[in-house]
Amino acid sequence: MSTHNKLFNNIRRYVSLSDEEKAGIIEICTESRIKKRQFIEQPGYVSGYRNYVIKGAFRSFFLSNEGKEHTVQIAIDDWFVSDFYSYITQTPATLFVEALEDSLILRMPYGKIEPLCKQYHSLSEYFRVTTEKAFAYSRNRTLSNISKSAEERYLEFLGMYPDMAQRIPQKIIASYLGISPEFLSKIKKNLT
Amino acid sequence: MSTHNKLFNNIRRYVSLSDEEKAGIIEICTESRIKKRQFIEQPGYVSGYRNYVIKGAFRSFFLSNEGKEHTVQIAIDDWFVSDFYSYITQTPATLFVEALEDSLILRMPYGKIEPLCKQYHSLSEYFRVTTEKAFAYSRNRTLSNISKSAEERYLEFLGMYPDMAQRIPQKIIASYLGISPEFLSKIKKNLT
DNA sequence: AGTTTATGTTAACCTAGATTAAGAGATTTT
DNA sequence: AAAATCTCTTAATCTAGGTTAACATAAACT
Numbered sequence: 001m002s003t004h005n006k007l008f009n010n011i012r013r014y015v016s017l018s019d020e021e022k023a024g025i026i027e028i029c030t031e032s033r034i035k036k037r038q039f040i041e042q043p044g045y046v047s048g049y050r051n052y053v054i055k056g057a058f059r060s061f062f063l064s065n066e067g068k069e070h071t072v073q074i075a076i077d078d079w080f081v082s083d084f085y086s087y088i089t090q091t092p093a094t095l096f097v098e099a100l101e102d103s104l105i106l107r108m109p110y111g112k113i114e115p116l117c118k119q120y121h122s123l124s125e126y127f128r129v130t131t132e133k134a135f136a137y138s139r140n141r142t143l144s145n146i147s148k149s150a151e152e153r154y155l156e157f158l159g160m161y162p163d164m165a166q167r168i169p170q171k172i173i174a175s176y177l178g179i180s181p182e183f184l185s186k187i188k189k190n191l192t
Numbered sequence: 193m194s195t196h197n198k199l200f201n202n203i204r205r206y207v208s209l210s211d212e213e214k215a216g217i218i219e220i221c222t223e224s225r226i227k228k229r230q231f232i233e234q235p236g237y238v239s240g241y242r243n244y245v246i247k248g249a250f251r252s253f254f255l256s257n258e259g260k261e262h263t264v265q266i267a268i269d270d271w272f273v274s275d276f277y278s279y280i281t282q283t284p285a286t287l288f289v290e291a292l293e294d295s296l297i298l299r300m301p302y303g304k305i306e307p308l309c310k311q312y313h314s315l316s317e318y319f320r321v322t323t324e325k326a327f328a329y330s331r332n333r334t335l336s337n338i339s340k341s342a343e344e345r346y347l348e349f350l351g352m353y354p355d356m357a358q359r360i361p362q363k364i365i366a367s368y369l370g371i372s373p374e375f376l377s378k379i380k381k382n383l384t
Numbered sequence: 385a386g387t388t389t390a391t392g393t394t395a396a397c398c399t400a401g402a403t404t405a406a407g408a409g410a411t412t413t414t
Numbered sequence: 415a416a417a418a419t420c421t422c423t424t425a426a427t428c429t430a431g432g433t434t435a436a437c438a439t440a441a442a443c444t
Contacts, residue, residue: 062335070339072331088328117320121313128309128320135327136280138334139264143254145337146370147262150401171421178338183401185423342431363391375431377393391440396433403428411420 003054014129015122028112034099041097047086049107056103060095071176150179151187195246206321207314220304226291233289239278241299248295252287263368342371343379
């Protein structure tokens, strides 16, 4: 299956595309191979792309004043990843986006997506509906962060993203949950 | 100014509407007066509306197993408020949405917004762009929650929503920040 | 106006989770 | 394959923030 078809299969879950629209999308995408540990975004640079993960794994994270890493998002196959705040506001990023595995992505530039959304109703609908969904899920995470214990959040994470638990190093999962790796170790011990 | 015009002014910041589109939107909105302390959404019932606050204040909150309240969102004039997860997935709500003042809202039913977004490209664009923006800001809150101290989050809140600090009871702000009201009291004392 | 009920403050004590440090396994690099 | 560099675990100690309780204020109801 071509890389574009992987994206189209995803889009097809929400809207149907004409051949003209497909051609328009193919035209703005560029395929890119990313090596493990490579950064595709860094603080200081404006995030110029929606990055669709064809195959691989990424995380976005943030370096606190004390030099500690905080993982904001973990993305595997068929997720979009970027410093979304930077992308949307077109202001310099505060997040790193780093490949956790050798990966293959499609990059869709902001400057081309926006006109294309204005031009094609179905593309606008696709991003409207998927962003609404992403936002709804992110609300749930906010809710967990303010109301649940670290152990409860870990169990929730396992239930929600079982594939990631296998694939992603624990210290990154800990930093996604907002706890120290040592404490995650303790939690896992308590669970068995 | 009519209540619909207040909404149209907001929409105009992102897209322009034809008269036909305006009429279509007016047709699906119903105006509603809500008394202080009244609930417009409750756990167990599917959230059927995007509620646009013309005038007033609301919060959405969640009751933990231990019976504690956790405020997810605070909304004043010109914000939308609902149990967004319930609205998007059309599954029963887990949140309450409660008026903090006597308020006036426009209710836009899910079953009518969705077809209208399919029909009118500009309305689809409006919700795409505003939801993308809301999502970007919500990412920032997630980030604060996992990386900042309670005092830092309080200062950030003050900077971001200075009007709310005046208008909203402190115990609700505390529950929005994910801390106890007593601890917020302590923080405020330390700051002066 | 006076009584109830909700909100905010202060202080003493208590826990979830952080930090530090040291050792054991894994992975990478040479 | 050894050396170097990460990742994970365990245990001791420490701290941000929670809990409880008592009192002070301010709203809301009669």
